[in-house]
Amino acid sequence: MVENGAVSRRRMLTLAGAGATAAFTSAHAAGVNFPFPGGEGERTITTAFPQKGPMILQRTRPPLLETPFDVFDQGVFTPNNRFFVRWHWAVIPTSVDTATYRLNVHGAVKTPLSLSLKELMSMPQTEIVAVNQCSGNSRGFFQPRVPGGEWGNGAMGNARWTGVRLKDVLDRAGVAADAKVVRFMGADKAVVPNGPRLMKSLAVDHARDGEVMIAWAMNGEPLPLLNGFPIRVVVPGWYATYWVKALIDIEVLSGADENFWMKTAYTIPDTPGANMRPGQTGVKMVPINHMVPRSFVTNLRDGEKVKAGAPLAVRGIAFGGDSGVAKVEVSTDGGKTWSATKLGADEGTYSFRRWDLSLPAPAAGPLTIAVRCTNTKGLVQPPVPNWNPAGFMRNVIETTKVTAS
C-alpha cells in the first residue's frame, strides 16, 4: 500500500472496494469477561467485528469497541485492527460502493461540488499524525458516576492520517465571504423517525487552517469500515466528535450551527478543565473543543507484583492535546517530588509520545506510580479529577498501584 511514503490511490480504491463489501455478521461476544478497572461491572472481549482484532465490547448496536490497554504498550501508533470504534446511531454503512460514492460540498459556496473518490484523491496529498480521542474517554472513572458509554481509558488511538486538506476542498468550492461555519455529515442514519443525524461543525477559519483534513487512509491502509471508510474528517488536537466518519456532505453555513449535536450534545461547562460541581446550576455551556494533556503507564497494571530491590523500568505514552509534549514526569511519593522521564521519538505535535524511566529499586511493599504530562502551551495535568454531567475531558494525573516483593 505504501509507495514512496504515500498511499497508492489506485490500490486504495481497488482494495477498498473489496474490503468494504465485507458485510456484518451479527456480532457475538467471545465470552471472556473481566471486571471494569473502576471496580463495577464486567466487560467482554469480542473478536466478532469485521477488520477488528480482540476489542472490549461496550455495545453491539451501534458498535462501541474499546482498545484493550496493553495495545498502547506496543508502540505509539495504534494498529487499525485494534483502533477503538464509536457510532451514535445503529444505521451505519456496512458496505460502500467506491465507484458511485460522492462527497457533496454546498451551501454558502460559489461552486457546489460533487466529488468522486477518484477526484478527491487526485488533489494534493497531505499527512499528519494525530490522536483521535472520544470526549468521554475514561468516563467510567467519573465519581459520582455519569450516564453514557462507560469507557475505560481505551477510547483513544493514534494514527498517521493521509488525505487532502479540507482547505483545498473548500477553496475549490469557493467559500462565500459571509460564511461562518463548515458542517460535516456522515452516511450513518438515525434508527428512530426524526432522530437527528450526526452533524458537527467547525468555524470557517479553523476548517481552513491547513491542518484539518479529509483522510482516506490511516497508518498507510484504507480506513477500516468501522472507522469511517472511505473518508473521514481529521481535526488534529480536537476531540473525536468532530472527526466525522463516512463523510458524504459538507455544508457551509452563513450563520451559527444550532443542530442538536452542536447545541445540546457535546457541550462542556465553560470553566477551567470543564469542571463543575454535581448538581450545580446556571453553568454556561459551550461546545467541546480542543483536547488537554494526558499520560499513562503502559507496562504495569494496577495490582501487579514487581521485584523489590531492583531498579524498576516504567514506560508509557503521553500526548499534549492541542499542542506537543513538553515533559513527562513520574512521582512515587504522592506528588511531592517528580522525576523527569526520557521522551521517545517525536512523531508530530498531535501524536502519542513514548516515555521511559528507570525507578530506583523499590523497597518491599506498596508503590504508587503517578505520571503527569505538561504540554508545550504550559498546561499540566491536574491532581484532582474534573467532573461534568456528560463525563467529558478527564485528564487527571493517573496512578498505577503495584506491590514490590
Ligand SMILES: Nc1nc2c(c(=O)[nH]1)N[C@H]1C(S)=C(S)[C@@H](COP(=O)(O)O)O[C@H]1N2
Ligand atoms: N459519521 C459519524 N462520525 C462520527 C461519529 C458518528 O456517530 N457518526 N461519532 C464521533 C465520535 S463521538 C467519536 S468518539 C469518533 C470515533 O472514531 P472511531 O470510531 O474511528 O474511533 O467518531 C466520530 N465521528
Ligand SMILES: [Mo]
Ligand atoms: Mo465520542
